[in-house]
Amino acid sequence: MSDKRVSILKAFKTIIWPRRNLVFIGLALIIVSKAASFVAPLSLKYLMDDIIPNKDLEFLKILLGVVIIAILVQAVTSFLLTKILSVQAQYMISELRAQVQKKILSLPIRFFDNTKSGELVSRIMTDVEGVRNLIGTGLVQLVGGTITAVVSLILLLNISPSMTLFALIPLAIFAVIALKAFKIIRPIFRNRGKINAEVTGRLTETLGGIRVIKGFNAEEQEHMVFEEGVLRLFENVKKSLTATAFMTSSSTFLLGLATTGIMGMGGYKIMIDELTIGEFLTFTFLLGLMIAPIVQMSNIGSQLTEALAGLDRTEELMNMQPESNEEVRTLSLNGIRGDMIFDSVSFAYEEEKEVIHDISFSVNAGTVVALVGSSGSGKSTIAGLAASFLTQQSGKITVDGKDLSKVDLNSFRKHLGVVLQDDFLFEGTIRENILFPRPNASEAQLQEAVKAAYVDEFTDRFEDGLDTLIGERGIKLSGGQRQRIAIARAVLADPRILILDEATSNLDTESEALIQKSLSNLTEGRTTFVIAHRLSTIRKADQILVIENGRIAEQGTHESLIEKEGRYYNLFTYQARI
Incomplete structure (x- = not known):
């Protein structure tokens, strides 16, 4: 657990903090977007309890106008988020790739003698890709989702504390399952990068040595070696898919139980006049707003776990001792004779x-x-x-x-x-x-x-x-x-x-x-x-x-x-x- 915390802190210091201005803009946009998303569910109470019973057409027009503006705000902020953060994330990937390639070129010849070139290509091109989830929409969605869930929770407690507490029980169970799953998934993602590099390395060698392969009629042999590699990759992906599928299925089942319980409790409270139909509909929509980011967080959590696993492997390379140690190699030659x-x-x-x-x-x-x-x-x-x-x-x-x-x-x-x-x-x-x-x-x-x-x-x-x-x-x-x-x-x-x-x-x-x-x-x-x-x-x-x-x-x-x-x-x- 401590290893993970160090990685998240390091990622925050080296990747997120230097780009804090963009991240803050992203956060501001997502707060505006999430605020706009509350307009539709909150307006339901007024629609069902005030406008429809009173046949108030003027208020209905105003309400529809407000909802349309809120939807437009959500659409515009969503576009700006992608434009600003996703583009920045892709730029950062290209920057990181350039840094890793520069670092690799600075390593001693002995390193290259012991490492396949195809493996290094994979390390440069693939391992850094996950960082898009740190600076891109992934991290901002995580923060935005948290804000949405907290605000929804406050509003839900305001409508019905007993129904809200009932809904929180399956969510707490799901949170425990998700945390356990992430512990299992991270080493799998880390290992996937290693297997992917090995398979890419062998494929590069195969294509480079095609004349030797054909000369010794060894196509079948090479095919078997590659097939064994892609099967190992498949087994790794299968493990991560199983873990994420278990999380998704757990969330579906537990949230289904919560929804069914809320239907029963809500129906009963309407019958005994503890709850209006408008409040019940608003509660249902707000519950959806609270649950959606929590389920989404499990998906974002997988992405962040993959990003950190890739960064771990990149970090290994970046910490290697370069060929030219500037602290030791202090003498500079302007011109030489050649003795x-x-x-x-x-x-x-x-x-x-x-x-x-x-x-x-x-x-x-x-x-x-x-x-x-x-x-x-x-x-x-x-x-x-x-x-x-x-x-x-x-x-x-x-x-x-x-x-x-x-x-x-x-x-x-x-x-x-x-x-x-x-x-x-x-x-x-x-x-x-x-x-x-x-x-x-x-x-x-x-x-x-x-x-x-x-x-x-x-x-x-x-x-x-x-x-x-x-x-x-x-x-x-x-x-x-x-x-x-x-x-x-x-x-x-x-x-x-x-x-x-x-x-x-x-x-x-x-x-x-x-x-x-x-x-x-x-x-x-x-x-x-x-x-x-x-x-x-x-x-x-x-x-x-x-x-x-x-x-x-x-x-x-x-x-x-x-x-x-x-x-x-x-x-x-x-x-x-x-």
């Missing part, structure tokens, strides 16, 4: 499972260091540490003598460029993908990058040239073409530190020859980390580090390592034979 030193660096993805052990080496500005070794030896981890995608557990990495773990990441990454093995291209045109790091680059700078990476060698054959649409993740291009676009993108970024991870792995021999030329242009004067399986591509590296089991097994130039006839010599001669 880097790894001093006794160790790193583990999981506790007590180090993948890099006590590594030390230095890279002079403008030189090329190549990382070679068998798969899983730790090459990509070292490159990830150099790119600041990962942070070491022990030891120190410095850039131009400054501790990288204390450097503001934005100021460092302005000078960083990456070309990855499976480089990501965005849906759109070739031009848009190359301009990605510098959207405001001039046409001359763009053409320079295009020529440096030999992208024009294939775009000249395309009808739309650089404006050719490449499909999702560049699916319409060959591996070599995608790689050259990635290299052109890095050329345009003009970084001081460059990470090349298997940059020539997707290329045929002809493309590789072209790329080797462009890479030598790209690496010139830049501190470059190259990860390569093809050792023929790194002969000109200033230093080569042979990584085995997370340690540096050998270190030196190509010639000195060949002379040693150690691990590098074995790798190189083995590849040469192949």
Whole structure:
């Protein structure tokens, strides 16, 4: 219960209070609307007890005019409520989505390695939707409903205290049932968000990997996995529907009992002249006005419970530690030369499972260091540490003598460029993908990058040239073409530190020859980390580090390592034979 109270208080402070002006306008409108709603039932007493018996046509005209005005006021206030609060609620959802997306982008790479992208899409798009019930008409209806119920209760007690107290007994029982039901429903809604994110995540993966699925004839298998997910979602929805249906049925039964009792008591009181027909009709209508918001509150309560469950999940994300901790990363780099030193660096993805052990080496500005070794030896981890995608557990990495773990990441990454093995291209045109790091680059700078990476060698054959649409993740291009676009993108970024991870792995021999030329242009004067399986591509590296089991097994130039006839010599001669 305390957890719920904290959530409601937090929601009030962070969401409702900053928008209090709009909420107060909403409350004023609903008070006017609810006041107008009392006109019709209260006028019944005058109609039945005064106007009809006295055949007073003038008073009848006045009464009808007042009722019509009251109905018009209700219609106008209802429209304004939706216009002001519902629109504001939708604006707030878009604001929250933007905040959550910004927060997610600030999280470390490790978070993304452990979380499905489809799940994150669901967290951004779906979890925040419930807040419309906090700032939208839901909350205002809750307050308005309370006002209506209290005013109706006072008027009912004024007409007949005994009938009113009789009607309150089933309502009290219903309130107890509703409170119990909300306790059960909230964890169900919370779990629904989790299941929904998992199912969305799997669906996104399925659509992204459609070629693999069809290639292994695994459509049926994927269908079964998805079906199992949507069935879990169904079971969750079924639980919440059962709880809400029980509440609705309870309210129908209990309120039915109250109505029947009131009919009996009212009929008896009219017979013994304790109540007039007008008072009885007014009592019946006012009872409806009191009961309707109470039943409506159970529905609004479900909405608010769903909203708070979504906010709980959003809160989890918003409380995560961002990648760039401003309290720790206080150093800012205006410009860098590119000297880097790894001093006794160790790193583990999981506790007590180090993948890099006590590594030390230095890279002079403008030189090329190549990382070679068998798969899983730790090459990509070292490159990830150099790119600041990962942070070491022990030891120190410095850039131009400054501790990288204390450097503001934005100021460092302005000078960083990456070309990855499976480089990501965005849906759109070739031009848009190359301009990605510098959207405001001039046409001359763009053409320079295009020529440096030999992208024009294939775009000249395309009808739309650089404006050719490449499909999702560049699916319409060959591996070599995608790689050259990635290299052109890095050329345009003009970084001081460059990470090349298997940059020539997707290329045929002809493309590789072209790329080797462009890479030598790209690496010139830049501190470059190259990860390569093809050792023929790194002969000109200033230093080569042979990584085995997370340690540096050998270190030196190509010639000195060949002379040693150690691990590098074995790798190189083995590849040469192949």
